[in-house]
Amino acid sequence: MKIKVISSTDRPGSMARKVSDHVAELYQKEGADAEVICLRDFPLLDVVGGKYGKEIPSVEAFNAKVLEADGLVFVIPEYNGSFPGILKVFIDYLPFPEAFEKMPMAFIGEAAGAFGALRSVEQFQMIANYRNALQFPERVFIQRVHKNFSEEEGLTDEFARSLLDSQVENFIKFIDSVKDKDLSQLSN
Numbered sequence: 001m002k003i004k005v006i007s008s009t010d011r012p013g014s015m016a017r018k019v020s021d022h023v024a025e026l027y028q029k030e031g032a033d034a035e036v037i038c039l040r041d042f043p044l045l046d047v048v049g050g051k052y053g054k055e056i057p058s059v060e061a062f063n064a065k066v067l068e069a070d071g072l073v074f075v076i077p078e079y080n081g082s083f084p085g086i087l088k089v090f091i092d093y094l095p096f097p098e099a100f101e102k103m104p105m106a107f108i109g110e111a112a113g114a115f116g117a118l119r120s121v122e123q124f125q126m127i128a129n130y131r132n133a134l135q136f137p138e139r140v141f142i143q144r145v146h147k148n149f150s151e152e153e154g155l156t157d158e159f160a161r162s163l164l165d166s167q168v169e170n171f172i173k174f175i176d177s178v179k180d181k182d183l184s185q186l187s188n
């Protein structure tokens with residue numbers, strides 16, 4: 001089972017990347033083939049000027065690694081009460097409409113503030129909804145991320161840790177339950 005953890009910002013040294021590395025490790029421990037895809041590596045310079053609908057080899061190569069996934073885990077920080085702009089740029093350069101059609105997705109929010117990127121995740125879920133993704137209902141929000149997460153220990157808050165463990169365990173089951181199934185009757 002291929003799981004891609006999308007570190008959803010291009011900010012150097014982001015907490016999103018640190019959380020994503022930790023989450024990928026948790027999935028690997030459960031036997032999944034998990035890797036982090038960091039939006040810092042999105043070939044932004046190649047899309048400057050608005051290359052929508054054009055063939056851009058660097059973007060296609062980046063997207064291919066995402067689209068081969070059986071499930072995606074988005075780790076999303078809060079920027080100005082929303083998700084980072086690079087995440088929307090990335091979405092706008094994915095193949096339309098098929099990219100996220102019936103793609104299992106799970107969500108983790110993380111922020112310096114007290115709401116743990118709840119707003120960012122819910123705004124992003126509106127897009128996931130529009131693109132017909134299969135959204136896993138157990139979400140995790142990491143508030144005060146600098147205090148509640150460390151690279152050495154992972155989540156330091158016991159309740160948040162139990163939510164993340166549960167998300168990992170059950171998202172794998174969720175993917176298994178829909179993988180290779182004919183879900184055409186679910187179309188809008």
Ligand SMILES: Cc1cc2nc3c(=O)[nH]c(=O)nc-3n(C[C@H](O)[C@H](O)[C@H](O)COP(=O)(O)O)c2cc1C
Pocket residue numbers: 009011013014015016017077078079080081082110111112113114115145
């Ligand atoms: C452009 C920008 C806007 C931000 N806006 C918010 C915000 O609205 N709410 C919040 O709690 N934190 C905000 N932060 C702080 C982030 O939550 C903080 O950087 C945290 O570490 C998560 O982001 P990271 O994954 O980039 O590290 C902002 C950070 C940046 C760079």
